[in-house]
Amino acid sequence: MNNLQQPERPIAPALLVGVDLGLPFFDAQLEELGLLAQTAGLTPVARLTCKRKAPDAALFIGSGKADEIKELATQLGVQEILFDQSLSPAQQRNLERHLELPVNDRTLLILQIFAQRARSHEGKLQVELARLQYLSTRLVRRWSHLERQSGGIGMRGGPGESQIELDRRMISDNIKRIKERLVKVKRQRTTQRRQRSRRDAFNISLVGYTNAGKSTLFNALVKARVYAADQLFATLDTTTRQLYLGELGRVVSLSDTVGFIRDLPHGLVNAFQATLQEAVDADLLLHVVDFSSSNHVEQIAEVQRVLSEIGAADIPQLLIFNKLDQIDPALRPTALQDIYDLAGVATPRVFLSAQTGDGLPLLRQLLVEKIQGSSAEPSSPDFHASHEAGTSFGTMAAKQI
The missing domain is CATH 1.10.287 (Helix Hairpins)
Incomplete structure (x- = not known):
């Protein structure tokens, strides 16, 4: 096991590369890849994007663009090239030979961050x-130790x-x-x-795009001390606490889950099935959205895609548009509660700031109403509207990781 361990990634200047293949939600500024690189301990020093109808089978970007990247990397003293898309093993190997630099993709970055956290x-x-x-x-x-192995007669040859x-x-x-x-x-x-089921517990799970403020909201609701920070994947492990609702005179179970992200590696979705099962088995999902992000609509779509992939698309949701304190006062909504069209499903929405507490009392009141409606009338349309049309979540377009 020990000889399979990878050394910690040193802090190094990196060149970010994105290829627009005509898919939805292309990050032209490579902002998210830059945040992933910083979270993994790298320093982005330049960003380069290009358009292609389809990936080049050998180099993903073609030899001309590869030459351009090599020249720019030499000028800037770059030590690593990071691609915003997933590369095949052959493409990665060919690029490293052509560029004479380490080349990694978005998938490996996410895996390394998860390993750290x-x-x-x-x-x-x-x-x-x-x-x-x-x-x-x-x-x-x-x-690299394979390169030291003898290749055959006369101790010559490759690995x-x-x-x-x-x-x-x-x-x-x-x-x-x-x-x-x-x-x-x-x-x-x-x-x-x-x-928990035998205790007639009502289970609520927090879901949402990474860095939407789930852990901050979790701490504000249950007075916990779960690690929360303004960074991608600040917390990875599911934490469950009891939330007391005085208006009902009872407690409910509240779980904080790992954040989703565009192009989440399928291996991680499969490997985290046990952790994500908390969301699958929930009675209600609190879908936390970073309202201050210019890409929050696309992030909502990506979360819906992942929920569909793990079998949680039919669970009723309550949308939480968080980080209201970061919105210009002139642009804030006049009402803190309304209805949001979520893929054709009328879904309750609440605007709040988990950091300042603004809007939290309204959220607690809505939770009380949801739980009361569920207990009094299990098939009531108020609580199960999204349950009836939940299968439409899987049809939302989002770029695949």
């Missing part, structure tokens, strides 16, 4: 599983085939072992959910 035993297992699955396709390029096969078996064994341990964790979580 995971704190719980379950979270670390999930990240390691996704990382090994990703790196297994890049085995020859990733492990030793036997060593490559050995590492491949080691990765396969580790993946199998981690999956078995995650099955046990999932059983434990299932037992905990059954216990």
Whole structure:
């Protein structure tokens, strides 16, 4: 296991590259990739974008643009190239040979950030599983010790085939072992959910795009001390606390989940299935939105796509447009509560600031009304409107990670 560990990424200047393939929500300024790079400990020094009808099979961007990137990287002293799209192992290998620099993609950046931030035993297992699955396709390029292996008669040649096969078996064994341990964790979580169900608990999960303020809202509601910061993926592990609603004289279960992001690696979606199960099993989702972001509409669509992917599209939602304190007073809504058209579904929306507490009493009152409606009339249209039309969530267009 130890010889598969990757060294910590040093702080280094990086060149960001984005390719517009005509898909929705192309980040022309590469703002999110820049934030991911900074979160991973890199310093973006330049950004370059281009348009293509389709990726080049060998270099993704074509030889002409690759030459341009190499020249710019040399001028700026760049030590790493980061692509906003996922690269195939062959494209990544060809680009590194052409540019003579390390080349990585958005997927690996997200995996590295998750590896840095995971704190719980379950979270670390999930990240390691996704990382090994990703790196297994890049085995020859990733492990430098393979270059020291003899290649055949006379001790000449390239990497030793036997060593490559050995590492491949080691990765396969580790993946199998981690999956078995995650099955046990999932059983434990299932037992905990059954216990909450027997106590007639009402389960609420916070979901939303990364850095939307979920953990800040969670702390404000339950007076917890979950780590919250103005950065991507500040928290990765699901935390559940009891929220007391005095108007009802009862407590409900509130869970804070990992933030979603555009082009979330499929390996992470699969690996985090046990953690995301809290959202799947919820009675109500509080979909937290960064109202101050210029891309909040696209971020809503991406969250809806991921919810559909994990089987949570049919669960009723309450939209929380957070960070009201960061909006120009002249542009703030006149009413803190209205209805939002979420893919054709009329969904209640609340404007608030989890940081200042403005709007929190209104949110608590809405939660009381939702829970009362659910208890008094389980099939009431007020609570289950989004339940009836939830399958339409999966049709929202969003660029895939």
